[in-house]
Structure formats: C-alpha cells, structure tokens
Amino acid sequence: MANTAFTDDQMRDTQGLVFSGYGAFPYCSYYLLQIKDPNKARSWIKRLVDEKITPGEPDKALRKQTGALNIALTAAGLSELGVNTGSFEQAFQEGMQSRSRATILGDQGKNASTAWLWGSDDKPVHILLMLFSVDEKTHSKSQKEEETAFKQGGVVLIKDLERFDTTNLNEEKGREHFGFADGVSNPLVEGFSSPTETGSGNEQAPRVIPTGEFILGYPNGYDGKVTKVPGEETLKDEEKFGFNGTYLVLRQLEQDVQTFWTFIRNEAKKQKIDQDYLAAKIVGRWKNGAVVKPDETKPPQITDADMALRNQFDFRDDYDGKGCPFGSHIRRTNPRGQGLGIEQKVENGQLTQASVETSLKVANRHRILRRGRSYGAFIENPLKENISGERGLFFICLNANIERQFEFIQHTWVNSLKFNGLYDEDDPLIGTYASANPGFKRSFTLPEDPLRRKVCDFQEFVKLRGGGYFFLPGIKALRMIGG
Amino acid sequence: MEQKPITIVADVLDEKSLTELTRYLTPIGKDIKNNKIIRFATLKTLHYCCFIVIEDNPPPPGISRAAPVLVFEANIDGKVNEFLAEIVRQYPEFMHKVYSHCEGYLKEGKKPSNEELQAFLLANDRGANAFYIGHPGQTLEIIGYQNTLRSTLEAYIDANRPKLVKLAPDEIKKAILEHLAKTVPGFAQNKPVKTPALIKFAQMLSPYVNWVILFLALAVFVLVFMIAGEIGVFFILGLIAVFTGYLLFREIMDKQDERLQWDSIYLKDLQDVENRQAQNHLSSIIYVKPGKFRLLTLTAVLFFINLVAKVFATEGNLSGIVTIHFARWIILPGKANERTRLLFFSNYDGSWENYLGEFIDHASIGLTAVWSNTESNARPGGFPDTRLLGVVFDENKKWTSLFPAGARDEQRFKAFARNSQRPELIWYSAYPDLAVKNIGNNMKIHEGLFSDADLSGWLKRL
Numbered sequence: 001m002a003n004t005a006f007t008d009d010q011m012r013d014t015q016g017l018v019f020s021g022y023g024a025f026p027y028c029s030y031y032l033l034q035i036k037d038p039n040k041a042r043s044w045i046k047r048l049v050d051e052k053i054t055p056g057e058p059d060k061a062l063r064k065q066t067g068a069l070n071i072a073l074t075a076a077g078l079s080e081l082g083v084n085t086g087s088f089e090q091a092f093q094e095g096m097q098s099r100s101r102a103t104i105l106g107d108q109g110k111n112a113s114t115a116w117l118w119g120s121d122d123k124p125v126h127i128l129l130m131l132f133s134v135d136e137k138t139h140s141k142s143q144k145e146e147e148t149a150f151k152q153g154g155v156v157l158i159k160d161l162e163r164f165d166t167t168n169l170n171e172e173k174g175r176e177h178f179g180f181a182d183g184v185s186n187p188l189v190e191g192f193s194s195p196t197e198t199g200s201g202n203e204q205a206p207r208v209i210p211t212g213e214f215i216l217g218y219p220n221g222y223d224g225k226v227t228k229v230p231g232e233e234t235l236k237d238e239e240k241f242g243f244n245g246t247y248l249v250l251r252q253l254e255q256d257v258q259t260f261w262t263f264i265r266n267e268a269k270k271q272k273i274d275q276d277y278l279a280a281k282i283v284g285r286w287k288n289g290a291v292v293k294p295d296e297t298k299p300p301q302i303t304d305a306d307m308a309l310r311n312q313f314d315f316r317d318d319y320d321g322k323g324c325p326f327g328s329h330i331r332r333t334n335p336r337g338q339g340l341g342i343e344q345k346v347e348n349g350q351l352t353q354a355s356v357e358t359s360l361k362v363a364n365r366h367r368i369l370r371r372g373r374s375y376g377a378f379i380e381n382p383l384k385e386n387i388s389g390e391r392g393l394f395f396i397c398l399n400a401n402i403e404r405q406f407e408f409i410q411h412t413w414v415n416s417l418k419f420n421g422l423y424d425e426d427d428p429l430i431g432t433y434a435s436a437n438p439g440f441k442r443s444f445t446l447p448e449d450p451l452r453r454k455v456c457d458f459q460e461f462v463k464l465r466g467g468g469y470f471f472l473p474g475i476k477a478l479r480m481i482g483g
Numbered sequence: 484m485e486q487k488p489i490t491i492v493a494d495v496l497d498e499k500s501l502t503e504l505t506r507y508l509t510p511i512g513k514d515i516k517n518n519k520i521i522r523f524a525t526l527k528t529l530h531y532c533c534f535i536v537i538e539d540n541p542p543p544p545g546i547s548r549a550a551p552v553l554v555f556e557a558n559i560d561g562k563v564n565e566f567l568a569e570i571v572r573q574y575p576e577f578m579h580k581v582y583s584h585c586e587g588y589l590k591e592g593k594k595p596s597n598e599e600l601q602a603f604l605l606a607n608d609r610g611a612n613a614f615y616i617g618h619p620g621q622t623l624e625i626i627g628y629q630n631t632l633r634s635t636l637e638a639y640i641d642a643n644r645p646k647l648v649k650l651a652p653d654e655i656k657k658a659i660l661e662h663l664a665k666t667v668p669g670f671a672q673n674k675p676v677k678t679p680a681l682i683k684f685a686q687m688l689s690p691y692v693n694w695v696i697l698f699l700a701l702a703v704f705v706l707v708f709m710i711a712g713e714i715g716v717f718f719i720l721g722l723i724a725v726f727t728g729y730l731l732f733r734e735i736m737d738k739q740d741e742r743l744q745w746d747s748i749y750l751k752d753l754q755d756v757e758n759r760q761a762q763n764h765l766s767s768i769i770y771v772k773p774g775k776f777r778l779l780t781l782t783a784v785l786f787f788i789n790l791v792a793k794v795f796a797t798e799g800n801l802s803g804i805v806t807i808h809f810a811r812w813i814i815l816p817g818k819a820n821e822r823t824r825l826l827f828f829s830n831y832d833g834s835w836e837n838y839l840g841e842f843i844d845h846a847s848i849g850l851t852a853v854w855s856n857t858e859s860n861a862r863p864g865g866f867p868d869t870r871l872l873g874v875v876f877d878e879n880k881k882w883t884s885l886f887p888a889g890a891r892d893e894q895r896f897k898a899f900a901r902n903s904q905r906p907e908l909i910w911y912s913a914y915p916d917l918a919v920k921n922i923g924n925n926m927k928i929h930e931g932l933f934s935d936a937d938l939s940g941w942l943k944r945l
Contacts, residue, residue, distance in 0.1 A: 090745055100754040211629065222843070228743045319578040320943055361843050403836055404893075411758075412837040418761060420917040450652050450942055454641055 006191030006218055009055035013475045014215055014244040015239075017070045017130065018398060019056045019192055021371045025132035027139035028373055030164040030250075030394060031146070032466075033127040034116055035080040037069035037154025044153025045071070046473055046482030052146075055475050067133035068141055071478070072248045072470035077126030081481050083241065087198045088230040088471070091402040092247055096467045099123055104407050106415040109435035111464040117252070118158050118466040125158060125468050128250060158248070164252075164396060174375055177255045178279075178429070180384075180460075181289030185311050185334060187367045189214055194231060215371050216400055217243040221365045227400045244474030246398045249368075251467040253447050254392040254431070261382040268454055271346040278455070281446050284328030285310075291330070294323035314360065316351040319344060321447040326420040329429040331462045332413045334461060335363050335420070366408045368397035398405045402469060427456075430462045484622050486530070488811045489557040489566065490826070491604050493585035494550040495536060501551055507580065508534055510907035516910055521577045523911040526570060528560040530623055530832045530914075531809055534581070535766050535907040537822075540748070547721045549821040552583055555604075556766075556828045558809040559814075560622040565603050571597050578604075604611055611811035611902040612782065613789035617799045617919045621926065626914060628673060629925040635667055636928070640945060645689065652938050660932060661827050675930045682797055683692040689795040729859055730871065734855070740865040743894050745901045752906040760920065762808070765838070767827040771814065771855040778814070778823060779791035780872065781856035785812050788849060799923040803845025806832040806919055812853065831916040839897050843890055849874055851889030854899070865899055867892035 011019070012399045022028070047133030054068035075085045075093050085093055094101055097113035097120050098255035107113060113120040131146055132137035143163070150156075157163065187209040213219035216229045217237050264282075268275040277297055280286045284298035289310040293300075294317065302310070313338030318324055324331050330356025331338070344359075345352045375392025399405035413419055414427040415436075424431035430442040442460070446453040474480070495501050512534075523529055528712065539549040556921050559566045571578050575597055581814045582588045582600065587607075618626075639662045640647065647655050663670050663888040678686070688695055702743045707715040747753075757763055771778055801807055817823050831838050837881025842850050859865030866886035875886060890896045914922075924944055931941035 087744075090750075097844060103754075103758045104836075223888055223891055223895065224886070225892055229892055233742065280944065362840075365840070365844070375925075404840070408834075408836050408840070409832050416761075418832060421920040421924060423921055424916070447943065450655060450939075451644060451648055453644070453943060454642070467520075482913065 006215070006461075007059040010215075010244060011058050011192075014246075014290045015070045015472050015475070016054040016056050016068055017248075017371055018215060018246060018369070021158060022068050022132040022375075027133040027136060028165070028166040029131045029143060030131040030162070031127075031131070031150070032125045032158045033123070033150060033155045034158055035077060035155055038082065039079050040152070040154025042481060042483050044150060045081075045478060046295075047149070047153075049475060049478045053475065056458065058203070065137050067131070068109075068474065069132070069146070070130045071129045072130075072250075072472040074125055074127075074470050076124050076178045078331055078471065079146065080126055083481065085230075086426070087227070087228070087233065088242070089402055092406060092469045092471065096249070096251075096469045101469075102409070104411050106410070106432045106436045107464055107467075108432075109263050109438065111432050111435050113474075114466070114469075120466075123158055124190050126249070127155065128468070128470050145205050164394065166235040166374060166375050167391075169316070169380065173421060174296060175378070176289075176393060177257050177376070177378060178260055178283075179257075180285060180287050181310070182374075185330070186370055187213075187364075190277075191218070191376065191387055192391055196258050207360065209364055213245060213365075213367060213400055213405070214398055215246050220400060226312070241473070241477045243477070244398055245477055246472050247402050247406075248371075248470040248472045249395070249397045249402060250397070250470060251395040252392065252465040253395050254332045254390055254463045254465050256459075256461050257382045257391065258368045258387050258462070260458055263458050263461075267458070271453065271455075281325055282328060282444060282455075284324040284330035289335055292328075294318050296323060314338070314356055316356050317349070318454065319346060320350050322333060322449065325444070325446050327422055327425050327428065327444055332419055332427050333409055334367070335413065337359060337363075338420070366405055366413075368399045368405050369407065370395075371392075372396040392462075428458075432460060434460055484560050484620065486616045486619060486622075486809070487559055487561070487566075488614045488809070489555065489559060489563055490609045490611060490811065490813050490828075491555040491607045492609055492813075492815065493553050493582065493587070493607050493790075495553055496584055498584060500538065501538075504536060504553065504581065504584045505908065508536075515909065521574050524913065525573060526566070526568055528623060529911070530558040530560070530909050531764075532557040532909075533766065533828065533907045535772075535905060537766075537768050537826075537905055546822055547820045548734055549817055549824075550586075552815075553824070554766075556811070558616075558830065560624075561819075563608060564601070564605055566728050567601050571601050571604075575600075575691075581942065582773045588735070603816075609813050609815070611789075612785040612814050613792065613798065613800050613812045615788075615792040615807060617798050617808045618922050618926065619682075619793075620678075620855055621922060623913055625676065626917070626922055627923075628733040629915070629922075629929045630917060632663065632667060632670075632932075633677045634930055635663060636945065639663075639666075642913060652942060655942065656938065659669055662701050662933070674933055675926070684813075685794045686798060689798075692791065692795055727871065729776065730780065732913040733772075734868075736868055737772070737858075737868070738857060739868045739892075739895065740899065742831070743898050745765075745898055747902045747904065747908055749904065750901070751863055753904055755900075755907050756910070759913045760912075762830065762832055762912050762915055763828070763835060763838070764907060765829045765831065765835070766905050766907050768815075768901065768905060769825050769854070769859065769903045771823040771825055773822070773919070777856045778890075781853065782814065783871065784849075784852045785814070785855070788812070788853070799919045801846065803847060804837060806841060808832070825853075826836040830912065839900060842898060843893055847888075851891075851897075855889055859899060867895040867899065 048071065050068065051207055052069045054070055075088065075095060078085050096105070097116070102108060102113060102243070118370060131142055131144065133142055145391070169241050174182055188207060189211060191211045210219050210221050211225070212218035212227055216227060218226065220227045224236060229237045229240045239241060241270050264279045265274050269277045274297065276287065276299070280292050280299070283292055288302055290300050290301055290309050291310070291313055314326065315331070316337050319338065337351065337360045342357045358472070372393055372395045376389055379385055379387055415427060415433050416430055417433065419426045422445065424442050425445060426445035434440045434442050441454045441456065442458050443454055446455070451465050495504060506825070516860070517521070523532060532939055535554050536551055537554060538551040557566065578600060579594065582603065588595065588603060595603065637658060639659065647658060650658065703717060704719070704913055708720055724927050771781055796802065799805055808830040813826040815824040851869050855866050855869035857866060867889055869889035870886045873889035928944050931944070
C-alpha cells in the first residue's frame with residue numbers, strides 16, 4: 001500500500017495546469033514545437049524552469065500573477081533530449097498517431113493521422129508550450145518573449161503552422177461552440193488544497209478521486225496501488241523522472257456547428273418536437289448546463305452557483321434513460337452511478353444506494369481532468385449567419401494512465417455501439433464510428449413513454465485535425481532534462 | 484440444446500510444419516468471410532472458433548521445451564462428434580491439410596480416411612476443465628431468429644411510431660404482435676424456450692451463492708458428525724488447517740514479478756488482430772506452478788468455477804462480468820520433463836482494457852483463485868502476491884485489503900495477463916455484431932411477446 005501523501009511541496013513540484021485550467025487568464029496560446037538542436041533546447045528548458053514555469057500553488061499565489069506557462073513533451077521529444085522512454089506507458093511510447101492507438105481510438109477515415117494538420121509521423125511534434133495571460137497586452141508581450149526565446153533555443157514551430165490562439169468563450173458564460181455550457185464536470189481530487197472544481201456524485205456523498213489517478217507517484221483508484229512511475233527501475237518512486245508528472249492528451253477537434261444545428265432544426269421539424277429539447281437530449285444537458293431530468297421538456301432555471309444539476313448528480317432517478325438518454329454525450333463520457341455492467345436494483349423508483357456505489361466505483365477508475373480551450377469565432381446564430389472559418393476545441397486532458405482513462409472513455413464509452421446495452425449507436429455528438437466504418441448509418445435512441453423515439457441517419461459533427469500524447473513532467477524532472 | 488466446448492490439441496510435427504501451417508492459416512484468418520478455402524458460416528452449429536499455434540516460448544530454465552501445439556477451439560451446439568463429422572464432411576481438404584502437419588495424423592504411414600481423421604480429432608479433444616456460456620441453451624439458430632424478430636419489430640416501430648404512441652400500451656403490443664404474425668415466417672410456432680425449473684431456482688439463488696456454499700459446508704460438517712462423531716469433525720478441521728497452513732507457506736515463498744513491463748514478443752501481433760470489431764478473442768497460456776499441490780488447488784478451483792458457471796451464472800453474467808460469450812480453462816499436462824500449462828480462451832465484447840478492467844472490478848476473487856496457481860513463462864513467479872488464493876476479500880471490509888491484492892493489483896495483473904497472451908491465426912464469430920447484452924435483451928423481447936407480465940418493462944426493451 002502506498003503511503004506517499006500529497007503535500008504542499010509536492011504540489012510545488014507539479015506543473016500548475018494539473019490544479020487549474022487558469023480561468024483567471026483568458027488569453028492563451030499553444031505552440032507545437034520541434035527540436036532542431038537538442039543542446040540548445042536543453043538550456044532553453046533550463047531557463048524556462050528557472051524563470052518562467054508555473055508550478056502548483058497551494059496558497060493561491062497564482063491570483064497575484066499575470067500569466068502562466070507550462071510545457072509538455074511527446075515520447076519523440078523526450079528521446080531527442082536524451083530521456084529513455086522505455087519505461088513509460090505503452091500507449092505513450094507508441095503515440096496517438098500510431099496504428100495500434102488509432103484502432104482503439106477510432107481515428108480512421110477522415111480522422112486518420114495521415115489527414116491531420118499536425119502530429120502525424122510526417123509532422124511529428126516534440127514539445128507543447130502553453131502560454132496563458134490575464135489580458136491582451138500582457139499576452140502579446142509574453143508571446144514575443146517566448147517566441148524569440150525558443151527560436152534561439154534550437155526549437156522551431158512545426159512547418160507551416162502558426163501558433164494556436166484560443167478563443168475566450170468565458171465571456172459567453174463558459175460555452176463551447178455548439179452553444180452548451182462546458183467544463184462543468186471535473187473530478188474533485190484528493191489532496192488538492194484549493195479545489196476549483198466540484199466532484200460528481202451527489203451532495204450527500206461528493207466523490208473524491210485519489211491523487212494517483214492524475215499525478216504519478218501517489219495512491220490510485222485500485223486499493224491505493226501506485227500507477228507505474230516511469231524512470232530508472234532501480235530508483236525509489238520519488239526519485240524517478242516521472243514523479244509528480246502526468247500524461248497529457250491533446251486533440252484538436254473541429255466542430256461543424258452549422259451542420260449540427262441544421263440537422264437539429266430539420267429533425268425537430270420532422271418529428272414535431274422542440275429544437276432545444278432534441279439538442280439537449282443529444283448532449284444530455286440543457287444549454288445552461290443542467291442535466292436533463294425525466295419528464296422535462298424545458299430547461300430548469302438555474303444559477304451559476306447551482307451545481308446540483310450541473311455536476312453533483314448521478315443517474316439513480318434516471319435508470320431507464322428517460323431524462324438523460326443512455327446514448328447521450330454526457331452519460332457516455334461519465335456514466336456516474338449507472339450500472340456499468342453490474343446488476344442494478346431498483347427500489348421506490350430509484351436505483352439503490354448499493355447499485356449506485358458499485359457503479360460509481362467503476363466509473364471513477366476512468367476519469368480525466370479536462371484542461372482544454374476553444375478556438376475560432378463563436379457563432380451566436382448558426383442557422384442564419386453565413387459562416388466561415390474553422391472553430392473547435394483544443395481538447396486537453398490529464399491522466400495517470402492513458403489506456404485506462406482517456407482511451408477507455410473513447411473506445412468503451414464514446415465510440416462503442418454497445419454502450420449500456422445499446423445495439424448500434426455511438427456518441428451522437430462526438431462519435432466517429434461512421435468515419436472508421438464506411439456504410440455505417442448513425443442513429444440515436446431517446447427513451448420515452450410509451451415508446452422510444454429514434455433519430456436516424458445523421459452526419460458526424462466533429463473532425464479530428466491533429467493530436468498527440470504528451471508527458472507533463474514535474475518541475476524536478478524538467479530540471480533533469482535541462483541538465 | 485446444450486453448448487459444448489471443443490479443444491483439440493495436437494503436437495505440430497517440426498519447424499517446417501510449423502512454418503507451413505502458419506503460412507496456410509494466416510491468410511484465411513485475415514479474410515475470414517471471403518477466403519476460398521473455408522467458410523465457417525456454413526457450419527450451422529458453430530458459434531465461435533479459433534485456430535492457434537502455441538510455441539513453448541521462451542523455454543524455462545532447466546526444463547525441456549514442449550513441442551509447439553496446434554489448438555482448435557470451437558463453441559458449438561449439440562454433440563461434439565456430430566460437429567466434427569460435419570466440418571470434415573464439408574471441408575475435408577482444409578482439415579486434412581491442417582492436421583497433416585500434426586503428430587499422429589497418419590494412419591500406418593498413410594493418409595487417413597475422413598472417418599479416421601474424425602476419430603483422431605475426437606481422441607485429441609480435451610474439452611474444458613471449466614466452461615462458461617453467456618446464455619446457455621441459446622443455439623445459433625435461436626440467436627439468429629430472435630435477432631431477426633427484433634429487427635422486424637424495430638423497423639415496424641420506426642415506420643409507425645406517430646400512430647403507435649397514441650395507443651394504450653396493451654394496444655401497442657397487440658399491433659406489434661399482429662405485424663410479426665404477418666411478416667415473420669413461423670412466428671406462432673417459434674415460442675421462446677422455457678428455462679428448466681431447476682435452473683430458474685438456481686438463478687433465484689445466484690445472488691446468495693456465498694450463503695449456499697456456507698450452508699453446504701455446514702451440511703458436510705453435520706453429516707460427518709453424524710457418521711463419525713466429534714473425531715470426524717476434528718479430523719476434517721485438522722485437514723483444513725494443514726491445507727491452509729501449507730498453502731500460506733507456498734504463497735509466502737512465491738515471488739511476484741516486480742517489474743510492470745509489457746515485454747511479450749507477441750505484443751505487436753496481438754495488437755494487429757485486436758479491436759477489429761465489436762468483439763475480441765483472448766488466448767492465454769501459462770505454466771502451472773511446479774509440484775502436485777498447485778495442480779490440485781487449481782483443479783479444485785476450476786471444478787468450482789465450472790459448477791458456478793453451470794448452475795448459477797446462466798444469464799449472461801459471470802459474477803458481474805457481462806461481456807463474455809464463451810470462456811474456458813483447460814489444464815494441459817506436459818510430457819516427461821515438461822511443465823503442466825493452463826490454457827484459457829475467451830470470446831468477449833469490447834476492448835482488452837475493458838475486459839481486464841471488468842475482471843479486476845467484479846471478479847478478482849475467482850480470477851486470483853485460478854491464476855495465483857500459475858507463473859509466467861518468461862520468468863519464475865510473476866503473478867501478483869496472493870494470500871489464501873485471494874478468496875478472503877470483501878471490498879466493503881477495509882481489513883481484507885491488507886492482504887496482498889492478487890489480481891486487484893491492477894497494473895501487475897494486466898502486465899502478467901498481457902505477457903501470457905498469444906495471437907491466434909484464425910478467429911471466427913458467427914454473430915460479430917451482437918453483444919452478450921443484446922442477445923439477452925432479444926431473448927427477453929421474444930419471451931415478452933408470449934407473456935403478459937410486466938408490459939411497461941417489456942416496452943422499455945424495444
């Protein structure tokens with residue numbers, strides 16, 4: 001059994017992104033970099049670690065700062081800098097673009113790495129540099145500083161690519177491009193001294209996820225075992241390269257907002273139902289973030305502080321999916337207290353506490369910390385405007401085991417036609433089963449009284465433009481690289 | 484009709500045969516549907532099958548390397564000899580060609596007749612020490628029929644929903660019944676198969692398996708007391724104490740693999756055949772720990788699992804795992820100076836990661852009880868440390884997690900499992916698009932059409 005507790009010092013040795021999405025810094029740029037001169041790159045990293053990098057801050061000192069900077073490296077990047085990647089997780093070593101990972105993730109057809117803008121074997125990425133600032137002026141100043149610094153540091157932007165600037169959709173009350181409240185569900189993590197997020201579960205039993213599910217070197221969700229910390233086998237965990245690090249998954253997901261809402265409009269008209277009702281059923285939440293409850297036809301009034309409907313819920317009162325459909329996006333990406341393969345007992349119209357508990361325990365072994373941001377201009381009225389440009393989500397998530405957490409969600413929940421006893425449908429919002437399997441007709445079932453409603457034969461709304469598996473090392477590990 | 488496991492194990496003649504066999508079977512496996520040699524779909528009682536060549540690789544120190552074996556795993560309806568006769572009758576060339584590379588195929592130096600080949604196969608069938616069937620009694624024919632029934636029914640609802648939702652629930656069902664009677668041939672005659680009363684009773688008891696076992700154990704004690712008095716009871720208690728003590732001693736001496744590395748030479752090949760569709764196949768081979776004692780405990784555990792699978796786990800649910808169509812364990816004795824091995828085959832829904840996760844989340848006790856008697860091929864020991872076969876564990880009781888975790892040591896167990904796996908040359912599924920849960924639901928839909936119980940529950944299944 002692990003007895004390593006997560007202390008303030010450990011927090012200061014972990015990069016700040018683990019603890020916060022930096023909501024206070026609305027301006028953000030992602031740089032995808034390639035190493036040209038490893039020696040120069042090492043000194044560049046050394047300088048970053050000494051002067052720029054943002055560690056976890058137990059005492060909320062972050063609030064006094066004007067920005068943040070974090071960096072992550074791919075397996076290829078670590079190798080370039082002389083780090084032996086042989087003891088890292090298999091999925092990370094192979095990389096998101098590899099054939100075996102693509103099979104698991106369903107990244108095929110139009111989503112195949114050969115069609116990506118970046119991250120394929122032809123356009124490998126070594127380093128992800130993430131820059132956050134409090135205002136525009138500060139941001140353009142730090143952009144200039146960092147761009148000059150990495151150019152002198154033997155590191156270049158991937159060919160043909162500008163840096164990626166994100167869009168501040170926070171002004172739109174934290175919406176994503178389809179128009180739904182986003183980022184409302186993030187796990188509450190043990191040992192994080194200033195939790196900025198709420199946990200799923202319910203008010204009586206808020207769920208706390210073990211630290212080791214998100215940072216390497218600490219007890220994980222399996223009886224407090226420690227997920228493998230990469231580094232020299234002979235060293236103690238605390239001395240290994242991977243200690244206080246975590247895996248970072250980055251996917252650039254283009255969202256086809258106009259196609260989505262056109263489909264919703266036409267289908268709602270055809271079925272004589274409300275547009276927002278149909279869209280909410282597909283997402284599993286109303287636009288304001290509240291989960292769809294059984295028998296609801298209109299969104300409930302909620303305030304931003306009202307988390308009960310946004311995150312602190314499970315599906316004990318919705319075990320037959322008549323509120324939030326089994327196949328809906330949020331039920332797939334986090335099934336919460338909903339029988340994951342286990343027998344479910346219903347008493348007084350609700351799942352029993354025991355059924356919910358067992359199921360939550362399983363679901364919580366497949367959680368991720370979401371840290372992504374949107375890019376591209378927001379469209380207020382997707383059905384009227386003449387829309388141009390690309391928009392989407394830089395999906396970023398952190399996890400201690402890519403295969404058991406991120407990949408599992410993608411394969412077993414999002415893209416599985418058999419999720420929750422269903423027959424032949426994938427995640428209606430982000431599923432990519434049809435791209436990987438030409439000829440497959442998409443459908444989505446809405447359990448209703450007295451008979452289920454079905455939506456058939458619709459397009460995919462999300463396209464993968466690039467992606468990669470990165471490692472977000474601890475501060476000491478970055479110093480090891482810097483030499 | 485009963486489902487049966489076929490496990491034909493034959494020694495491959497030599498290196499040359501090994502190469503030729505692999506060269507012959509590989510393209511068939513890559514084009515299972517359209518190859519010119521064998522179409523498994525013409526075998527109307529075959530659910531799943533696999534052809535795999537297993538080399539004793541890498542050889543353990545000081546032990547002779549066992550000859551490579553060809554294993555043919557099949558999950559069938561009805562009688563084994565009838566199936567073998569059928570496959571030899573339909574595909575004589577394939578079967579002769581495959582087994583001509585195996586020891587004992589030739590009859591007095593000559594090519595055997597079809598009947599002789601069939602007898603050879605039957606003689607080499609090892610069945611299974613433990614066999615689990617997702618939905619016992621569901622023949623290939625029934626599974627197919629019920630799936631057609633559901634598709635017809637779903638298409639009818641899709642086309643007529645606006646009209647149907649205006650009706651009362653019993654009228655909806657009536658309309659569906661009328662439509663099916665008109666469109667599905669033989670609808671009225673094809674009634675759902677009744678579950679035998681004894682199995683129904685066992686299904687009712689299945690949540691209380693622990694109590695049933697406790698009751699049976701007590702009954703044994705009472706019986707012994709009645710026959711042999713106190714001395715008999717003490718004798719049995721003494722036996723148990725000696726057994727437990729020795730088991731603990733052996734378990735403390737065993738060493739787990741401290742590394743968490745996936746270093747199997749077969750890893751790439753495995754990744755190539757996995758996740759091509761909604762179902763997957765797992766083949767694993769591993770050494771039984773040396774000595775008679777571990778062989779005894781393993782045999783006993785498998786006997787018990789077989790019993791649970793036959794009697795209690797008959798509704799697509801093996802102690803919480805709801806993704807297994809068919810699984811089997813076979814103890815493979817070695818020849819002189821070779822090690823005894825444990826073979827495991829499973830035909831399951833979803834990804835490897837999900838399957839292993841379900842095993843650990845729901846069935847770690849049974850899993851540990853089996854595999855803690857085995858050790859890795861690559862290095863001595865290997866299985867995560869275990870005490871008392873891992874049977875003393877209750878996730879609601881904190882103190883039990885003080886014991887070494889066995890299969891609950893997630894990463895160590897996954898590495899152990901991954902390193903024991905071998906890629907198959909041919910794997911066939913008769914219904915690759917149906918999950919265990921789908922088959923169960925189709926069955927319930929069919930039953931509901933001929934029963935008036937729980938109408939609203941039935942409508943939810945559609």
